[in-house]
Structures are given as structure tokens and as C-alpha cells.
Amino acid sequence: MATMRTPIESGVPDNKQYLHPLMARNYGNWKYHDRPRPGVLHHVAHSGDQIWTVRAGTQRQMDLFTIRKLCDIADTYADGHVRFTIRSNIEYMVSDPTRVEPLIEALTTNGFPVGGTGNSVSAIAHTQGWLHCDIPGTDASGAVKALMDELHEEFIKEEMPNRVHLSTSCCEINCGGQADIAIIVQHTKPPKINHDLVANMCERPTVVARCPVAAIRPAMVNGKPSLEIDESKCMCCGACYPPCPPMQINDPENSKLAIWVGGKNSNARGKPTFMKMVASGLPNNAPRWPEVSAMVKKILTTYKADARSWERMADWIDRIGWPAFFEKCDLPFTKYLIDDWRGSRASLNASTHIRF
């Protein structure tokens, strides 16, 4: 056991000490950029200085060997400076254009695909899953690895109508985030309560308060204080599990995967949009989740073929309409896709705007 030591409450480190010197010199003074090829950005400053960025995919959860290898590449080809993107891509900046090709070669031969820029499918933002989370219905790193193997060509090329962001979340709480296409695990059965443990482990009012649909209430079971669930109200979100682990939500058979589309955080063209659920009931089929990959690829190829340039997934669907989206992607529109939660009227069609 280490000795007691008062922490240095330093907070956010100053990034100036880590910036590439050319970036530090032109801080806040950039003029424009272009993309000489997929995976490479070229920025020009008002001073005339130029910098090339090479972007590569990583597995996010990296072992020391991988990180040291990435550092070796940075030391050899990129003056020892790197940064990471929000989607766990690594970026190398160089001021000498002749070093771009050797850097790409070094990354590629070491297994790091170069891409993720412009109109590509970038790396998938994801959660922890079975590796570290306490309420995961599935794994995240594995599902992402399986899917990115399938989408590798779309990562290294820029052939989509606009950029495509994907995310994976291993439960409906959806830590993975909003995306053009999101894969989210859904629990489909109410939690199973171990009544012997509830009184000892759970603060019952906290659990009752956390239920979004007021399906949980206090009850005496076998003479002990416990909780009961109105199963007809429960929509299986799993929010009761973290404050009360005896309410087991995970279930190997009944955890299914759902697909959501059309989320966009950028304000470009239209206002930001939330993603919408378009499919459910896909099996939690580790280690490669082939049914999920097939459906994501089907949606992506339909979007690629049908959308116009600069249309994000949301812009495309907005133009063609939801009925056409379901038809073109060969997805059944079931009653479960009509919202019945708070504010649902805003999602209903109050017009005669219908395409035939």
C-alpha cells in the first residue's frame, strides 16, 4: 500500500506543452484546409505555414505494446507529436509533405488503417461492454471490431455522400452517443428480483424514484421489505439495476440489439437531430454479431447509392421520407416504431404530406 499523499489538484493539463511547434506558432491563425487523399488533411495558415495530418484507426482499448508502437512511428516520422480524435482515431502532424507517404506506409504495415476523414465511415464511438461495465447487455469492443472489419474499405476511402458517424452502446442508457447509425442493446424482459437481497442492498425509495415509467413500488414479499414491478408498465430500460443489483436485467437470451439512424450533432444545413429507432430484435450473437453487421451494411449501401452529395443520413431521409427509407432498406415498419412516450405527438404526421 502506497503512503498517504495529498493530491496535486492540477485539473486539465495545459496542452501548449504537447502541441506540434508549427501548430503552436499558428495557434488561432489558420486559413483553410483540403484533403489531398483519404486519411490526410492539409491545413494552411495565414502565415503561409502548412501542416499535413495523417489519421489512423485504433482499437481504442490499447495494450502497452500498441501505444509504444504508435509512439515509435511518431518519433520516426512525426517529430513525436500526436493527438486523438473523439472517435479514438490517432492523428500525426508533419510539416514536411515528403514524410506523409512513409508515415502512411509505417501505419499501414503495422496494422493501423489510414482513413476516417471526409466522406468516410469513421471509427465507431463505443462503450465498455463486458470488458468493464457493470450493466452491459453485450460487449462493445468486440461488436465494434467485428463491424469495422466489415467497413474497413469505407474507412480508408471517402466514397460516402457525406461523413458517417457510428456508435455502439451496450444498453439503452446509451453512453455510446447519437450517430448516423447507432447499435444499441435492448433488454426485452423486466428484471428478475431476488427478494432475499433487496432489503440488504437497495435503498428502496431511490430505486422507485429512478424508474422512468413508475412501474416499481415497495412491497412486502415473504415477510421482508422488497420491491415489485408492474410488468405491463415496465419497458425494460435497466435503470433500476445500478442502485439495486438484485433486480437482474441482464439475460443472455432476451438481450436484443436495435438499430437507430439519423442522429446528427452538427448544425450544418439542418438543426441537430436525434436518431430514430428503425429495427429491433437482432440476436446478441457474439463474437461477430453477423446479423447486426448485415443490417448496418444494408442501410449504409442504400444510403451510399441513394443520397445526394453532402446529404448526411438525416438529410437523405428528410428528402425521401420515412416510408421510402423503410422500403429501400427492406426494413419492416412495426407498431413498436411509433412513439408512445412523453411528447410523442411531435413525431406524428399532422399534415397531408404523404409521398405515393
Added chain:
Amino acid sequence: MSKKQHDTPMLDQLESGPWPSFVTGLKRLAKDSEYMTDLMGQLEHSYKTRKGYWKGGTVGVFGYGGGVIPRFSEVAEMFPASKEFHTLRIQPPAGMHYNTDVLRKMCDIWEKHGSGLIAFHGQSGDIMFQGASTANVQGAFDELNELGFDLGGAGPAVRTSMSCVGAARCEQSCYDEARAHRQVLNTFLDDMHRPALPYKFKFKFSGCPNDCMNSIQRADMAVIGTWRDNIRTDEALARKWFDKHGMTELVNDVVSRCPTKAIMLKESKDVCRGAKISSVAVSDTNSLEIDNGNCVRCMHCINVMTGALGTGVDKGVTILMGGKRTLKIGDLMGTVVVPFLPMKTDEDYEALVEIGQKSIDFFAENALEHERTGEMIERIGLINFLEGIGLEIDPSMVSTPRTNPYVRTDGWDDEVAKINARKAAA
């Protein structure tokens, strides 16, 4: 080490294919570590049984109440070496910039005290040092702390923040994101390290409305760069763009995609002049004319014609509050609470910190347990929140005025008088 590796037929299947494999990384670590050997065993067990086996608990470092995510195995009898597998959340530098020297030092520390597994980065923006025993957490933190890094947030606390690459490399940056990120977050370290809020509170900083940090959907307080004056133009780059892309793309991809129809294609001789008009020739005959009074700063045309069109120079931020993920009332988008705050002087940055301070104070006093800022605003109404933190109302805060008549307007005349007085004083 001599420990026999568990059979991992399912995980092995994740080693093939072109994308980098985390399983290959885990295996390399497991070769020399019983700890990671058993971690692999448990993960394979999860794959086989399709269930997770981690539970929480309480683990921390001396002086702090949060920042470590404790994980204890529920199948420790099968995989005893990895029965404790805690994560240290460490705050990255703004924009996630590093040099290899500091990354190598992090690796050395985590080789000594932890599993050797590091995620760059988690969904909240932390560097996640994944996998340490309870006994090793303090030692790992001490060394990372002395390297210049600090724990991030977990639980009901101010959380680790994120900012985009920003001014360091992006021409679309509208303020010093890194400075705002550091100045705001470092004001609230006590609220980060000693969790005592109703629930989490997240700040995120994006340099422009492209919002690369996804602040609008994920941050309780989203700080997004913007500008008030005219779009800047550069004729040489505009002509270069037009030579390459031509009239069809100019019309279909730039002019007709403007959401407020603020751009027109005109013959150069017909271009209007005016304080809010900017224009640029794309050829000897044609020009783009932009009505900046009607531009909503969506970024689209600037994204398409980088350099030919650019953000203005009167820069600042729009602040939106209440974005959050699903729990508990569904996803909420942030709402505009400050349409424009200039970001030029020291005082401007202090004003930003003050808005954060008032918001956190109000949140701490008024939110219910496990309620996010957006849910609190929905429950009490935006007006109560704005009055609580002392912000003036503005029509830019709504998509439309109210559509339901159920309101008491006793104070209408007083409000009109206040607004008129404010206008007269301005």
C-alpha cells in the same frame, strides 16, 4: 509467467480481419501477466454465457471522493487473479494533444501499477487506465499525478470535459477552446473530485457549429463557437474551387443547401452592396452574394468551400444548456440560454466561468436526486432557470413562441416596461 492461458475460442475470432484487434493486445499483455490471463478468461466467459460479471463498489485515492471506477468480479472463484479490475479516469489535455515522451511515461506507470490496458479515450473524454487492483490504485495515481495529470469525474459530480482540436489546427475555430476548457474546468475541481451534486454535470467545448465534440446532445453546458459579423471571402480560393467543381456543384451543393436561402448566385455586375452583404467572384462573370443578416451560421457553405468562405472576425460563443443522454426522460438537446457571448478579453472568459458557476449552484440547489440539468429545466420551465441564473430572455431561445393559451399574464405591462428600459439604457 507460468500461468496457463485460458482457451478463448470466441475471442480468438476477433483477431482476424483488417481492423486493429483489442484481443491481440489483451493476449500480448496476458503472456506475461496472470492478471490479464484471468481477465481474458472472464471476458471469454462473458462471450460464452452472454452476460457481464462486474459489479461496482467503493475504491478511491486519498483526498478525493471520485474518479476511480471500481470493478469487482462476480466470477472471481473461476478467475481469481483479476478479481479487482478498477479504472482510473484521467483528464486529458484540451484537444487531446500529446507528445510521445508523456505517452511513454504513462505506459511505464501503467506497466508498473496496472494491467497495461489504456483506452484513448472514454466517452466522457477521460484517458481510461483500465485494470488495477485496489492496492495499486493509489500508487498509479500518485505517479500520474506527479507527471502533471489529475483524476477526472465520476458519479454525481462535474465531469471531465472535452474540447475539439480548435485553434491549434482548425480555421473554423471561433475562440480559444483550450483556454475556455481549462479555465472553466479548473474552477470546478472541488465539484469534480468530491462528488456532491444531484447528478453529473458536463461541459463540452466546440469551436464552431459543426460541434465536433457533440456538445449539443451530450453536455449540460455546451459552449459552441460562432460569430456575429459577415462571412469572410477569398476570391483566389473561390475561383480555384469553382475551376475544380463547376457550376452544377456550386448550385446544388452550396447555393441550394443553404437552410435560410441566404446565398444567391448572381452575375457579378448585379451584386448588391451593403453592411450585411458579403460577396465573392467565382469566375469572370459570376459571384456569390450572401445576406449575412439572414445567415444562421450553420457552417455548410464554409465546410464545402473552405478558405473561399470563412467565419467572421467578431467571434464568440453560443451557450446551450440541458443536453443529455437517455436516462431518465429520454435524450434531450441543449437549449440556447446565451445567444452570443464575445470571447476576446480576459473578462469574457471570466464571464463564461461565471455562467458555469451560477448554473452549477442553481443545479445543486434545485435539481432532484439523479436529475440532469435538462430534466430539471423541463420540470421547472426555462424561465425559472433563466431567472435563477440571472440571464435575460431572448427570442433566439425558442423555435416558436408558446402555442398553448394556459398562462397567466398579470405581469405583462411590467415586463414590457423592463424590456423598454433595458433597450433605452443600451
